[in-house]
Amino acid sequence: MTQPPKSSTAPPGTAVPTMPALPPQSGRSGAPTPRRTPDATPARRTALAEGVDQLRAAATTEPGRLRAIGALLAVLVVAFGAVAAWQTDSRATAAGDVLHHSQPLSSDAADIYRSLADANTMAASGYLAGLDETPATRTQYEKDVRNAASKLVTAAANADPGSSSATYIKQLNELLPEYKGLVESARANNRQGFPVGGAYLRAANDTMQNQMLPKAQDLYKNENERLSADYGNATPYPWFAIALGLLALGGLTWAQRRNYQRTNRVLNGGLVAASAATAVVLLWVVVGHTVARAGLNDSYDHGVKSLTVLHDARIASLKARSDENLILVSRGSETTTLPDKQVVDTYDWGYDQQIAALGKGLKLADSLADDSAGRKPVAVANSSMKVWISRHAKVSENNELGKYDDAREGVIGAKDATAECFNSVDASLNSALIQETKEFQQSAGDGLDAMTGLTVGAAVLAALGAAGAVLGIGRRLSEYR
Amino acid sequence: MRARSDLFRRLSAVRRVRAGLRGWGGVGAMAVVCVLAVAFVLLLPLTQSRGEAGADLGGQQTVQGTQARAPKCDEATVQDQSPSPSDADGTTIDAIKTRGYLNVGVDQNSYSWGYRNPNGSSGALEGFDIDVVTAIAKNIFGSSYSPEKVRFRAIPTDQRIPAIQKKTVDMVVRTMTINCERAAKVAFSAPYFVTGQQVLAPKVSTITGHNDTLADKKVCSAKGSTAYERLDADKTAHTLPASVDIKDTVPNQLDCLVKLQLGETDAVVTDGALAASLAAQDPTVELKGAAFTTEYYGVAMNLNATDLVRRVNRVLETYRTSTGPDGWHASYTKWLLPTLRADSKSADPPTPHYK
Numbered sequence: 001m002t003q004p005p006k007s008s009t010a011p012p013g014t015a016v017p018t019m020p021a022l023p024p025q026s027g028r029s030g031a032p033t034p035r036r037t038p039d040a041t042p043a044r045r046t047a048l049a050e051g052v053d054q055l056r057a058a059a060t061t062e063p064g065r066l067r068a069i070g071a072l073l074a075v076l077v078v079a080f081g082a083v084a085a086w087q088t089d090s091r092a093t094a095a096g097d098v099l100h101h102s103q104p105l106s107s108d109a110a111d112i113y114r115s116l117a118d119a120n121t122m123a124a125s126g127y128l129a130g131l132d133e134t135p136a137t138r139t140q141y142e143k144d145v146r147n148a149a150s151k152l153v154t155a156a157a158n159a160d161p162g163s164s165s166a167t168y169i170k171q172l173n174e175l176l177p178e179y180k181g182l183v184e185s186a187r188a189n190n191r192q193g194f195p196v197g198g199a200y201l202r203a204a205n206d207t208m209q210n211q212m213l214p215k216a217q218d219l220y221k222n223e224n225e226r227l228s229a230d231y232g233n234a235t236p237y238p239w240f241a242i243a244l245g246l247l248a249l250g251g252l253t254w255a256q257r258r259n260y261q262r263t264n265r266v267l268n269g270g271l272v273a274a275s276a277a278t279a280v281v282l283l284w285v286v287v288g289h290t291v292a293r294a295g296l297n298d299s300y301d302h303g304v305k306s307l308t309v310l311h312d313a314r315i316a317s318l319k320a321r322s323d324e325n326l327i328l329v330s331r332g333s334e335t336t337t338l339p340d341k342q343v344v345d346t347y348d349w350g351y352d353q354q355i356a357a358l359g360k361g362l363k364l365a366d367s368l369a370d371d372s373a374g375r376k377p378v379a380v381a382n383s384s385m386k387v388w389i390s391r392h393a394k395v396s397e398n399n400e401l402g403k404y405d406d407a408r409e410g411v412i413g414a415k416d417a418t419a420e421c422f423n424s425v426d427a428s429l430n431s432a433l434i435q436e437t438k439e440f441q442q443s444a445g446d447g448l449d450a451m452t453g454l455t456v457g458a459a460v461l462a463a464l465g466a467a468g469a470v471l472g473i474g475r476r477l478s479e480y481r
Numbered sequence: 482m483r484a485r486s487d488l489f490r491r492l493s494a495v496r497r498v499r500a501g502l503r504g505w506g507g508v509g510a511m512a513v514v515c516v517l518a519v520a521f522v523l524l525l526p527l528t529q530s531r532g533e534a535g536a537d538l539g540g541q542q543t544v545q546g547t548q549a550r551a552p553k554c555d556e557a558t559v560q561d562q563s564p565s566p567s568d569a570d571g572t573t574i575d576a577i578k579t580r581g582y583l584n585v586g587v588d589q590n591s592y593s594w595g596y597r598n599p600n601g602s603s604g605a606l607e608g609f610d611i612d613v614v615t616a617i618a619k620n621i622f623g624s625s626y627s628p629e630k631v632r633f634r635a636i637p638t639d640q641r642i643p644a645i646q647k648k649t650v651d652m653v654v655r656t657m658t659i660n661c662e663r664a665a666k667v668a669f670s671a672p673y674f675v676t677g678q679q680v681l682a683p684k685v686s687t688i689t690g691h692n693d694t695l696a697d698k699k700v701c702s703a704k705g706s707t708a709y710e711r712l713d714a715d716k717t718a719h720t721l722p723a724s725v726d727i728k729d730t731v732p733n734q735l736d737c738l739v740k741l742q743l744g745e746t747d748a749v750v751t752d753g754a755l756a757a758s759l760a761a762q763d764p765t766v767e768l769k770g771a772a773f774t775t776e777y778y779g780v781a782m783n784l785n786a787t788d789l790v791r792r793v794n795r796v797l798e799t800y801r802t803s804t805g806p807d808g809w810h811a812s813y814t815k816w817l818l819p820t821l822r823a824d825s826k827s828a829d830p831p832t833p834h835y836k
Contacts, residue, residue: 130599185742193600194762195590196742199735331589331597331635333733343639346732402584402632404597 063480069255070473073271074466076248077278080241081462084285085455087238091289092451094233095296099444102230103304105158106223107437110311112151112172113216117318119144120208123183124325125419127190127201129412145180152176155219168219172212179207198329205326209319209350217315224308231300234447235293238285241458245282252278252469259476270472277465281458288454295447303440306368310378310436313361314429317385320354321422323347324392328399328408351392358385358425365432374435381428388421554661560777561834562664563671564787566795571788574621577651582629583618586636586644586653587611590735592758593816594656595633606633609754610654612812613673613780613800617652619807620796638733639705642666645783652782652789656754658707659779668786669779670793671833673801673809675826677772678708679753683741683765688748690770691715696722698747701729701737708750711774734759741766752776753827757820768820777831794833801830 059065122141126133152169159165182204189197252275259268326347334346362382369375395410395418411418554562570578577583587595587610594608605628614633619626636644641653645667659669680695682688688695702708709730715721729746731737737749738759749759753772760766780793801809809830821827 185739189762190599192762193598195592195596196735196738196759196762198590199733199739203736203739332637332640333590333735335637335639335732343637343643345637400634402634404589404633404635 063477066473066477066480069258070470070477073248073251073255073274073469073473076244076251077274077462077465077469080244080248080278081281081458081465083244084238084241084281084458084462087241088285088288088451088458089455091234091236091238091292092448092455094230095292095444095448095451097230098227098234098296098299099441099448101158102223102227103440103444105155106220106227106304107307108151108154109216109220109223110307112148112155113213113220114311114314114318115144115148115151116172116176116208116212116216117315117322119148120205120213121318121322121325123186123204124201124322124329125412127186127197128325128329128408130190132412141183145176148172149176155223163222165219165222168215168222171215172219175207175212175215179204179212182207198331198333201329202326202334205322209322213315213319220311224304227304231296231304235296237289237293241285242282245278245285248278248465249275249282255469255473263476268472268475270468270470270475272468272472274465274468274472277461277468281461281465284454284457284461288450291450292447295443295445295450299440299443299447302368302370302374303436303443306365306374306436307433307440309361309365309368310429310433313358313365313381314426314433316354316357316361317381317422317425317429320351320358321418323350323354324395324411324418324422327351327396328404328411331404348396355385355389355392369432369436370439374432374439377428377432377435381425381432384421384424384428388418388425391416391418391421554664556661558834559661559664560659560669560672560779560831562836563669563779563794563833564791565835566671566798567788567791568795569788569791571786571791573651573783573786573789574792577621577789583614583621583631583652584650585614585631585633586641586650586655587614587633588638588655589633589635590733591656591755592762593820594754594758595654609674609812609816610656612807612816613797614652614654616800616807617654617780617793617796620799621792638703641781645781648783651786652780652793654780656752656778657781658752658776663781666784667781668784668790669781670790671797671835672777672779672831673797674754674778675831676753676776676778677774677826678711678750678776679756679772680748680750680769681741681756681759681766682748682769684767685765686747686769688769691721691750691773692770693722695725695748697724697726699726699729699745701731701740701746701749702727702751703734703737704730704732706734706751707774707776708752712750738763738766753821753825754778754817757817760820772826775826794835798833801833 055068057064059068119141122137122144126137126141129137152173156166156169156173159169182200186197186200186204189195189200191197252271256268256271256275259271260266324347327345330345330347332345335343336346336349337343338349359382362378362385365378366375366382369378391410395407398404398410399407409417413419587606589595589597589606591608591610595606595610596608597606611633614631618631622630634644634650636650636653636655638655641655641657642663644650645653653667657663659672663669678691680688680690680700688698700712702712709727712721712725712727716723716725716727729737729740731740734749734751734755737746737751740746741749742763748769749756751759752774753768756768760768780797782789782793800807804810813828817827
């Protein structure tokens, strides 16, 4: 650092137009040029070294500093814009995925789960009814199977190859025809009057409840995890962009203050424009995200959580219903030994478990519902469930007493049967699901709307801001020409 | 009660021996010991042969159990321990009449034995066991009998004995084999049907019965059933090839037919009566070979319901010999003849012996 100031002068050449303007009053006694050697020829110096020299030289003069400040501000504003655009874009994409991709897939998976459970319930009811099987039951069964099959195709198209979801879908696809074969054998044997039909139905029920439904449930859980992950990507504030924005705004303020101190001019048009643009983008990013987060969080709390609880409750009611039918189909063919060595009828016990799960689910759904539109169907389902339980007690009593026909009538009969209660629970839960899906779409849609245009807006405004900063500095710089 | 007094007698005999062989007491004790020893020696060969059949009891256990029960119960003659028939009413029968209906535990899924015909006009239960119940109810209620006088309850296999002990039902008529273990807990009527474990396989199968043709085949049986225990014992005793796969066990023998039809198993082992009920539901399967055990079905009742047991025995006596449309033979012809055929050992009712 001992070279005289003159020595910092680069070799004369057209490549360094700013150098001749270097004023002696720059004052810096030792602008460093460490690589310089007296005999060095220009050809030997690297472009980098020359650049460094130029910068160093520039920093020693006011126009040089102004240029540096201008460049820095422009870079800051552009970086802010770019980061803001990138971060909001990734969040908007995730929010869009929630609304248009992962939630519909989660809903589809729930639908597969429900269709399968419903098909099983319809098969059991139809079997118990035997010759009295209604076309509605039969049609519903076929519709459920078709629905599950077609939704599995959609799910397969959206599952990553080799993922656990893909495995579940493959297994469900294999089990579905197997299940249907068992149900049809059950039906054919029942028509012949052979009790082996009941054994086929139990085998079908076992395939469904112990193999297919757990897989459908896991698939549903996977899709819900994907949904949660999308929420996780959509909701955090873009802190990096906000920090850059504040930095850019700070830089612009400082530059204007410096300008004011040196020139006594209050306003520099370009810099003011740049500050305004930066402030607008920053505000937009913060407010837009806050609104979007509120919408998404609301859609999660009141939509997704409620939907999950309602789906689970509905599955429980379907399982309870098929178990209730199977109590009368199996007629004591299958018992389960509980951990306390108590021997119970497998389906009687299954019914008790599922009804308890339904009760719990409805209680939870009621606490999650945020308005009367959501609470009302849950309340209806709850009161229907209570009637169901009391009627089932009567069915059990009749069955215990050997009044089989009365018991059967109590399950699938036209009047005062548990069928009525189950149908009411199912219909209420369905309308609750429709209501919550609507609320979800509303909230998530609002959230997504709050980010509309933010990406492009941030990019355009940041570009304008950068231009403003450059022009503003350029205006000052021109005074030195 | 009887068992306890027996035990008491033996214990007192031992005590008297210990007290010293004095006077008539000593002679009496010697006599009792001699009688017990003779009875034990005479019954020993029988217990050993039954030891093979009763696979659920280990060898050591069998001997011990027989020692304690030797004068009371023997698997070979347990079906002959029912009290003699009588028409007399008693507290149990009076209670049933007062109640106005008979509670009977039956199987409702056993084709030809007790099942609900979904295509029947009334959806009522029908089958061989149901005919037996009807005969009993007709006798108890006499002229006031109507089908409403019987309440049929679906009792799972493993709940038959608890249901009788808890008096949930008056009797169980459910293809229930008479054996010592059960006879200690419930009272059996004289036998109304004789059958034995038998192999059921597709008509086209190479399996010919309970023999080496089962090698490398999968054989299905109901969980915890006599059939499974017997197969397991036969494999251990090498009367069946070690390659017979008996891992397939299911909750109900009907599930074996499902497995057979789906090709998941090669043969089913269950008692001939139930195998016949399976064969009746599928014309492509048949009974293979003769029954390889002998088992008797009895009506099971509460241990204290001696009046009812005697009455049932009286009903069965008439029922067995009746040649009318309500008799044993008519019922056999209707439900079992098509699959068990006339040359089966089941084709005639067993001859009853009473205690």
